[in-house]
Amino acid sequence: MRLDVVTIFPEYLEPLNVSLVGKARARGRLDVRVHDLRAWTHDRHNTVDDTPYGGGPGMVMKPEPWGEALDSIMASGEAEGLVKPTLIVPTPSGRPFTQALAVELAERPWLVFAPARYEGIDRRVIEEYGERLEVHEVSIGDYVLAGGEAAVLVITEAVARLLPGVLGNAESHRDDSFAPGTMADLLEGPVYTKPPEWRGRSIPEVLISGHHGRVARWRRDEAFRRTSENRPDLIERCDPATLDKHDRAL
Numbered sequence: 001m002r003l004d005v006v007t008i009f010p011e012y013l014e015p016l017n018v019s020l021v022g023k024a025r026a027r028g029r030l031d032v033r034v035h036d037l038r039a040w041t042h043d044r045h046n047t048v049d050d051t052p053y054g055g056g057p058g059m060v061m062k063p064e065p066w067g068e069a070l071d072s073i074m075a076s077g078e079a080e081g082l083v084k085p086t087l088i089v090p091t092p093s094g095r096p097f098t099q100a101l102a103v104e105l106a107e108r109p110w111l112v113f114a115p116a117r118y119e120g121i122d123r124r125v126i127e128e129y130g131e132r133l134e135v136h137e138v139s140i141g142d143y144v145l146a147g148g149e150a151a152v153l154v155i156t157e158a159v160a161r162l163l164p165g166v167l168g169n170a171e172s173h174r175d176d177s178f179a180p181g182t183m184a185d186l187l188e189g190p191v192y193t194k195p196p197e198w199r200g201r202s203i204p205e206v207l208i209s210g211h212h213g214r215v216a217r218w219r220r221d222e223a224f225r226r227t228s229e230n231r232p233d234l235i236e237r238c239d240p241a242t243l244d245k246h247d248r249a250l
């Protein structure tokens, strides 16, 4: 997967050089290219924003630098044999970024991120590229950040960990919270490791029972309990047949 990020704060994306994403890049699973939007400005001040039409607070990101940047990046990808990227625009007014969308995006060969600053990007940029590309305006939560770069880090990690060969154990994301399938979209339950006793706290006996069926049942029940406590909305969403299927599989 190739992944391009256009930003006025390239240094904000330094974390993409470390940990899981950094290792994926080192293994050639991920080709990450960070671009400074100001490279596509032509005035002395490298201007990327201006006052909003209709008045109001703050500034809006100008369409010209974005248009030149996205056209240039698309041309570079096409020169490397890539067809068209999926454009991702992190914004508090986007649709929720979910594990299901992460799974969908992990199947794409090329993602381009357009994290905005200020009050956002001139709408005509989304309209222009929406006619040519698949565009996802996504929110990582019901809060407003100073810019979309933090959301790019979140989305990139959620997608990168799903790429083949990135997670050490290919099974690791099978039981992820929110992962469709065996845990029926329930939250992950509690996890434990050695030592068996810590500050007078022991681990659930079932986990050292050696009885895989009992362990699986315990984990499912704990996932159900934690989901009921923290995200009852997910229980409502659960398809009873899926839950039953999981029970039958235990």
Ligand SMILES: NC(=O)c1ccno1
Pocket: 090, 091, 092, 138, 139, 140, 141, 142, 143, 144, 145, 146, 147, 148, 151
């Ligand atoms: N909530 C978000 O995804 C977001 C992106 C930029 N600002 O907020």
